[in-house]
Amino acid sequence: EGRSIVFASGKGGTGKTTTVANLGVALAQFGKEVILLDADITMANLSLVLGMEDIPITLHDVLAGEADLKDAIYEGPAGVKVIPGGLSLEKIKKAKPERLRQLIREIGQMADFVLIDAPAGLEMTSVTALLIGKELIIVTNPEISAITDSLKTKLIAEKLGTLPLGAILNRVTNEKTELTQEEIEAILEVPVLAMIPEDPEVKRASAYGVPLVIKNPTSPAAIAIKQLAAKLAGIR
Ligand code: ADP
Numbered sequence: 001e002g003r004s005i006v007f008a009s010g011k012g013g014t015g016k017t018t019t020v021a022n023l024g025v026a027l028a029q030f031g032k033e034v035i036l037l038d039a040d041i042t043m044a045n046l047s048l049v050l051g052m053e054d055i056p057i058t059l060h061d062v063l064a065g066e067a068d069l070k071d072a073i074y075e076g077p078a079g080v081k082v083i084p085g086g087l088s089l090e091k092i093k094k095a096k097p098e099r100l101r102q103l104i105r106e107i108g109q110m111a112d113f114v115l116i117d118a119p120a121g122l123e124m125t126s127v128t129a130l131l132i133g134k135e136l137i138i139v140t141n142p143e144i145s146a147i148t149d150s151l152k153t154k155l156i157a158e159k160l161g162t163l164p165l166g167a168i169l170n171r172v173t174n175e176k177t178e179l180t181q182e183e184i185e186a187i188l189e190v191p192v193l194a195m196i197p198e199d200p201e202v203k204r205a206s207a208y209g210v211p212l213v214i215k216n217p218t219s220p221a222a223i224a225i226k227q228l229a230a231k232l233a234g235i236r
Pocket residue numbers: 009012013014015016017018019170171172196197198199200202203206221
């Protein structure tokens with residue numbers, strides 16, 4: 001069984017979707033089997049960042065017994081696989097928790113890495129996403145408000161039995177107002193796994209619908225993400 005890692009934050013817009021999409025592609029480029037699970041119903045934009053259109057069958061259709069799991073798995077760039085999750089509250093309530101757990105186990109057996117793009121905040125759907133992964137990576141910006149919100153997410157994940165691996169600092173500018181890596185590690189009590197710089201190429205790539213690590217693999221943000229992928233894949 002592969003690793004399942006949920007990417008979460010307190011605040012929205014910290015870069016979860018960007019990170020999951022590009023990390024997934026980078027891991028696939030290293031030869032890993034990767035499944036990305038889009039668990040953000042309100043902002044289901046993972047497939048857009050990957051340039052994929054028309055992915056109508058979601059995990060919910062599978063949960064509802066209306067589709068097979070294989071029908072909800074779509075192939076993206078570099079062979080990365082994407083499952084539209086769409087954890088809507090209404091549908092989650094209807095689904096049997098045991099069926100969801102069984103499905104997650106099945107998905108975990110199909111890949112080396114299952115990366116889960118979680119919704120922001122601590123609503124029911126966000127907490128459900130935290131439950132789906134065995135491990136947690138916090139995606140945060142190096143600002144105090146983002147960090148304190150991320151701390152809440154981390155504490156809830158721990159309570160649920162999801163292991164916090166560390167934090168990714170995204171949109172780092174090295175301005176004086178930013179917290180330092182040491183300060184952030186002291187607050188969150190997890191290691192900083194990567195520092196992804198503010199990089200205008202991120203938005204350009206997403207406007208093209210091509211993942212940054214493919215569109216511009218030598219841009220600063222792409223390099224930071226590929227280094228993280230190498231770390232996670234055990235390549236040094
Ligand atoms: P989330 O999924 O956490 O809501 P996104 O990945 O959608 O966040 O990113 C939010 C916005 O920030 C997007 O417009 C994205 O293009 C931009 N962004 C993310 N990371 C960077 C970065 N390192 N440099 C510049 N812009 C970024």
